[in-house]
Amino acid sequence: MQIIKTIKELRPVIHEYRLKNKSIGFVPTMGALHPGHLSLIKASREECECTVISIYVNPIQFNDKEDFDSYPRNFNADTQKVRDAGVDILFIPDDKEIYSKESSTFVEVSGHVTNILCGISRPSHFRGVATVVCKLLNIVQPDKAYFGMKDAQQAIVVAKMVNDLNFPVDIRFMPIVREKNGLACSSRNENLTDKERKKAIVLNQTLCHAEKRIIEDEERDAMKVTGEMYEMVSKTKGAEIDYISIVSLPDLKDVKEIKDQVMIAMAVVIGETRLIDNITLNVNEKK
Numbered sequence: 415m416q417i418i419k420t421i422k423e424l425r426p427v428i429h430e431y432r433l434k435n436k437s438i439g440f441v442p443t444m445g446a447l448h449p450g451h452l453s454l455i456k457a458s459r460e461e462c463e464c465t466v467i468s469i470y471v472n473p474i475q476f477n478d479k480e481d482f483d484s485y486p487r488n489f490n491a492d493t494q495k496v497r498d499a500g501v502d503i504l505f506i507p508d509d510k511e512i513y514s515k516e517s518s519t520f521v522e523v524s525g526h527v528t529n530i531l532c533g534i535s536r537p538s539h540f541r542g543v544a545t546v547v548c549k550l551l552n553i554v555q556p557d558k559a560y561f562g563m564k565d566a567q568q569a570i571v572v573a574k575m576v577n578d579l580n581f582p583v584d585i586r587f588m589p590i591v592r593e594k595n596g597l598a599c600s601s602r603n604e605n606l607t608d609k610e611r612k613k614a615i616v617l618n619q620t621l622c623h624a625e626k627r628i629i630e631d632e633e634r635d636a637m638k639v640t641g642e643m644y645e646m647v648s649k650t651k652g653a654e655i656d657y658i659s660i661v662s663l664p665d666l667k668d669v670k671e672i673k674d675q676v677m678i679a680m681a682v683v684i685g686e687t688r689l690i691d692n693i694t695l696n697v698n699e700k701k
Contacts, residue, residue, distance in 0.1 A: 419505075419507060424554070437463045439459070439556055441455055445486075445487055445492050447491075449599050450591040457588055462556075462557060464503070466504075472512075474541070474545060475543050484605060521541070521579075527666050530567075531657060540568070544571060547572050551576070563588065563694070564590045564591075564598045564691065566677060598617070603687075616653060617680060617691040618691060620643045621692070624678050628695060634672045636668075636669050639678075644658055647680075654682065655682055655683075658678075660672060673698075675696050677694045678692060679691075
């Protein structure tokens with residue numbers, strides 16, 4: 415595995431793979447790697463001949479400096495994980511490499527897909543995500559890039575940016591990976607205490623309840639389902655709800671009547687840690 419820290423070093427290495435007609439898969443991350451990240455790497459290795467992973471904690475997608483400072487970082491452990499996973503290139507740029515002092519260009523996906531769900535409480539978040547992903551895609555120039563559906567809104571925003579700006583890359587959405595207790599794998603889980611981890615299970619439990627109500631009980635009133643979800647989470651001491659929503663896919667519009675393809679998404683703060691989770695369902699128009 416090659417460990418590369420600068421764009422100047424990376425580009426000729428990528429060029430060599432291109433000269434050999436090798437397909438390139440890319441997994442952008444902020445480190446604190448978990449089984450969800452490893453599943454993206456596995457998919458890339460199965461579909462591409464070269465797998466590149468980046469580790470970069472992007473400062474401009476954080477609304478809160480304390481959140482940025484507390485984001486888990488463990489470079490040595492991450493390096494071993496990607497080496498064991500068979501990654502070909504690990505790209506670890508620093509801030510100066512990604513954002514020069516003269517940098518004044520940002521990428522913003524406007525409209526509904528960024529103004530709902532996480533976009534309400536984190537108003538500049540997706541501007542930061544779109545900017546850094548745009549930069550990384552331009553640097554690596556992969557054939558395919560892999561994003562986990564735990565961050566479903568982020569994946570949809572990236573896909574829209576790629577489509578709107580005509581990037582020649584296939585954005586691959588990969589399933590959520592969960593711990594044995596149902597908690598969605600997330601780097602932020604590292605910030606949870608043992609007691610908080612037990613409380614955090616309420617996210618998955620609530621989503622499973624909503625799925626049962628919709629699929630088995632054929633409940634189609636979105637407000638009724640989300641109301642029951644709010645009630646469930648509210649019974650968990652120390653859990654603060656950011657949002658619970660049922661939206662259509664892929665346009666992320668709020669729905670009143672549950673039909674066709676929908677995503678049930680939620681964000682809940684447990685202690686000091688903000689967690690997100692979701693499930694997607696295909697619902698027939700007729701009961």
